[in-house]
Amino acid sequence: MKKSILFVGAEVMPFAATGGLGDVLGSLPTALAAKGVDVRVVMPLYSAVGEKYRAEMKKEAEFTAYLAWRQQYCGVYSLQKDKVTYYFIDNEYYFAREGLYGQFDDGERYAYFCTAVLEMLPHIGFFPDILHAHDWQAALSVVYLRQKYSQDERYAGIRRVFTIHNIEYQGKYDFYILGDVFALSEADRGVVEYDGCINLMKGAIECAEAVTTVSQRYADEIMSPEYSHGLYHILRRYADKVSGILNGIDYAYYNPWTDPVLAKHYSPKRRGGKDACRSALRADLNLEDDNKVPVISLITRLASHKGLDIVAEAIRGILDETGAQLVVLGKGEAKYEEFFKALEAERPDKVRALITYDRDLSRRIYAATDIFMMPSKSEPCGLSQMIASRYGAIPVVRETGGLADSILPYWEDKEGAMHGNGFTFAGYTAGELYERTVAATALWKNGEKRKAFVEKIMTVDFSWAASADKYIALYNDLL
Numbered sequence: 001m002k003k004s005i006l007f008v009g010a011e012v013m014p015f016a017a018t019g020g021l022g023d024v025l026g027s028l029p030t031a032l033a034a035k036g037v038d039v040r041v042v043m044p045l046y047s048a049v050g051e052k053y054r055a056e057m058k059k060e061a062e063f064t065a066y067l068a069w070r071q072q073y074c075g076v077y078s079l080q081k082d083k084v085t086y087y088f089i090d091n092e093y094y095f096a097r098e099g100l101y102g103q104f105d106d107g108e109r110y111a112y113f114c115t116a117v118l119e120m121l122p123h124i125g126f127f128p129d130i131l132h133a134h135d136w137q138a139a140l141s142v143v144y145l146r147q148k149y150s151q152d153e154r155y156a157g158i159r160r161v162f163t164i165h166n167i168e169y170q171g172k173y174d175f176y177i178l179g180d181v182f183a184l185s186e187a188d189r190g191v192v193e194y195d196g197c198i199n200l201m202k203g204a205i206e207c208a209e210a211v212t213t214v215s216q217r218y219a220d221e222i223m224s225p226e227y228s229h230g231l232y233h234i235l236r237r238y239a240d241k242v243s244g245i246l247n248g249i250d251y252a253y254y255n256p257w258t259d260p261v262l263a264k265h266y267s268p269k270r271r272g273g274k275d276a277c278r279s280a281l282r283a284d285l286n287l288e289d290d291n292k293v294p295v296i297s298l299i300t301r302l303a304s305h306k307g308l309d310i311v312a313e314a315i316r317g318i319l320d321e322t323g324a325q326l327v328v329l330g331k332g333e334a335k336y337e338e339f340f341k342a343l344e345a346e347r348p349d350k351v352r353a354l355i356t357y358d359r360d361l362s363r364r365i366y367a368a369t370d371i372f373m374m375p376s377k378s379e380p381c382g383l384s385q386m387i388a389s390r391y392g393a394i395p396v397v398r399e400t401g402g403l404a405d406s407i408l409p410y411w412e413d414k415e416g417a418m419h420g421n422g423f424t425f426a427g428y429t430a431g432e433l434y435e436r437t438v439a440a441t442a443l444w445k446n447g448e449k450r451k452a453f454v455e456k457i458m459t460v461d462f463s464w465a466a467s468a469d470k471y472i473a474l475y476n477d478l479l
């Protein structure tokens with residue numbers, strides 16, 4: 001019989017997303033479905049889900065969900081796309097709000113969501129072989145499945161997988177809402193208890209039969225105090241069920257040969273279009289179009305773990321030394337937004353700070369970029385370095401998490417053959433970032449080498465092909 005998997009997560013591209021989690025939940029299911037797996041995905045029906053998709057949805061069920069003393073309406077809608085079925089949990093009180101998370105009652109909202117996911121199964125007549133939950137917002141689905149539903153024979157056979165996309169966000173709450181909001185009893189207390197509070201991610205690690213994270217290096221890193229944000233004790237205890245599987249990117253969507261927003265298409269062998277993309281972006285941003293000057297870019301959430309402190313320290317020196325232009329796209333912490341806006345004011349001929357999240361614009365920038373900086377302090381996987389490579393932008397990354405697993409350092413052997421697919425450094429220092437960025441720029445300025453290297457990085461395989469097989473092997477092991 002065909003295996004069936006239910007993905008549970010808080011954001012899914014293209015319906016509603018804020019970052020990498022949405023990318024993965026929007027592309028891994030398609031890759032699994034292409035290999036013959038019955039994959040379904042469930043997410044909340046936020047206001048952000050557009051009319052275009054709502055118009056295609058079909059109502060599957062409607063029932064009352066109980067969360068402690070609360071009784072809440074639950075509607076389930078569905079939609080088919082590329083052999084994957086997507087379910088949407090409808091409740092306007094919880095999800096008809098601006099934005100996805102960051103609300104005062106997120107704990108309750110996702111407790112409701114996880115309850116609704118388990119309650120919907122008999123209503124839609126589907127009990128998956130595996131429930132695969134992602135990040136803290138979905139953690140309770142794994143906890144509830146084991147603690148509250150496993151006595152019910154319809155649920156008893158469902159295997160439980162939990163994936164950590166970022167260990168920094170764990171879902172921590174005070175104990176006094178254990179029963180009242182999370183509808184857990186004193187007997188469940190030990191399962192979610194960690195460091196004197198409720199920790200939903202810890203609960204899922206405890207209750208899952210397999211825990212994965214999004215690169216092998218990160219799987220190793222989170223066993224240490226430095227990277228685990230406090231969870232290393234529990235991860236070490238369960239080390240035998242923890243593994244790392246590197247993410248891929250959606251090769252149909254991120255394709256400079258077909259991407260509809262680019263000024264001109266290009267491919268590894270026919271790269272001329274990249275120059276046209278650079279010129280077009282410069283024209284839009286009112287930057288000088290000089291082919292001897294590279295464009296360096298940063299496309300990122302402006303959060304501290306993205307390494308922005310060392311960027312701030314190194315960037316003036318880099319611009320002075322290389323003569324490059326800098327384009328920044330992203331929003332986030334005020335201090336970084338202000339830093340980049342001030343840098344643009346200081347160097348209006350060289351710097352553009354675009355303080356926004358815009359996927360179409362991001363791809364036009366990738367296409368226009370020569371050197372892509374990603375010096376993260378920590379990075380579970382990172383997708384931007386892969387997208388940058390596919391768009392022919394040379395990555396400069398710090399050797400951490402998925403950055404270390406996907407970008408290997410450039411070097412030349414005695415015969416002049418090139419190895420690696422980017423510029424990397426180990427220490428979290430402005431000096432190393434400066435030095436590697438200047439080195440990448442020097443390679444770019446050498447026309448012959450640039451040609452060979454850009455072609456090489458564009459052909460590295462960052463598709464889901466290999467990793468989808470690893471998930472299938474994991475599912476098979478559990479079944």
Ligand code: GLC
Nearest residue numbers: 020021165214380381382383
């Ligand atoms: C999170 C991580 C990022 C990863 C993404 C998808 O956003 O911070 O490194 O690529 O999840 O797994």
